[in-house]
Amino acid sequence: MPDDRLSQQLAFLTEADRLKTVLRGTTICDASRRENSGEHSWHIALYAMVLAEHSVTPVRIDRVIRMLLIHDLVEIDAGDAPIHGDHDPREQARIEQLAADRIFGLLPPDQAHEMRALWEEFEAATSDDAVFAKSIDRVQPVISNLETGGGSWPEYNVTEDQLETRVGAKVRRGAPDVWRHLQARISAWFDASAS
Amino acid sequence: MPDDRLSQQLAFLTEADRLKTVLRGTTICDASRRENSGEHSWHIALYAMVLAEHSVTPVRIDRVIRMLLIHDLVEIDAGDAPIHGDHDPREQARIEQLAADRIFGLLPPDQAHEMRALWEEFEAATSDDAVFAKSIDRVQPVISNLETGGGSWPEYNVTEDQLETRVGAKVRRGAPDVWRHLQARISAWFDASAS
DSSP: OHHHHHHHHHHHHHHHGGGGGOEEEEEOTTSSSEEEHHHHHHHHHHHHHHHGGGOSSOOOHHHHHHHHHHTTTTHHHHOOOOTTSOOOHHHHHHHHHHHHHHHHTTSOHHHHHHHHHHHHHHHHTOSHHHHHHHHHHHHHHHHHHHHTTTTTTTTTTOOHHHHIIIIIHHHHHHOHHHHHHHHHHHHHHHHHHHO | OHHHHHHHHHHHHHHHGGGGGOEEEEEOTTSSSEEEHHHHHHHHHHHHHHHGGGOSSOOOHHHHHHHHHHTTTTHHHHOOOOTTSOOOHHHHHHHHHHHHHHHHTTSOHHHHHHHHHHHHHHHHTOSHHHHHHHHHHHHHHHHHHHHTTTTTTTTTTOOHHHHIIIIIHHHHHHOHHHHHHHHHHHHHHHHHHHO
């Protein structure tokens, strides 16, 4: 029944609205408030669209964009786990799997399957598309922190080495030019904060 | 110089962050606060991805998604003009053209040209992709209003006929099934609010 199908699709889209209430560790660039995962998802889809040429391997950018549009939906149930925060990655992964069951499960079965597969691909970060998507997901909070005088780095006591290990390594895997470009600004910030 | 090119791209992406501070007439679905145009852009890109099959003509859905990701960027300078609000459409269009000059002009020339063309296509609403994109852009606030007991309709004194003319006609042009599905809920809301 087509109308049932449309009801399922709209129920999923209405549930997705809740991603706008999930707050992240970083603020928006004017530092006025914390960023939510809905607007973050928009911003990094735009990042991917603009920075596609910097991927270290050729990517199907439209798949990357779709991946980024849905990559955080599980946070509606599982919350955001800040990269510099203190959480158990295995427990977080377990909760996110349950969230994916419930949230993608609102869709008609064919679409649920397709979106779940796209999300699993992002999480596994083995395909070229997913590697680039993960890189881009890590770039935007760094820029937000640089724009807001270090942003959440002081709060989480992040060192330049930790940033290199936790963030730089992931960004360099998919978009090394972009990380190289940011390194000068990052080093300057840590030098200034240490003095 | 590749690094200059990346600097321009990142300057554009940082400027785009300001779309998260542009507030719309509608609230998010829990009615806790007004929606901003950044998270709205994410949500309708997801709407397009899920509802593509309901387009009245075949569309290139990835172009529609890219169109929706950038369609509101001009609001950084021009603000949001609520569909039920009281504004001069010619003056609004003039301000939005200036905004497009400035904002897309931050990008390297080839990307500025490409995004500007995509935005102009959306505004003109003549191509199949743009007609469907415009339909989807109109659906999401209706659902938000239905989810929040009428939302901004009472504030703007919107009648069922006005909603049909200003919103329904646009949605039906690109996605008639979706509008037909919503009409029962809309009529029920207006019947209840009149009694």
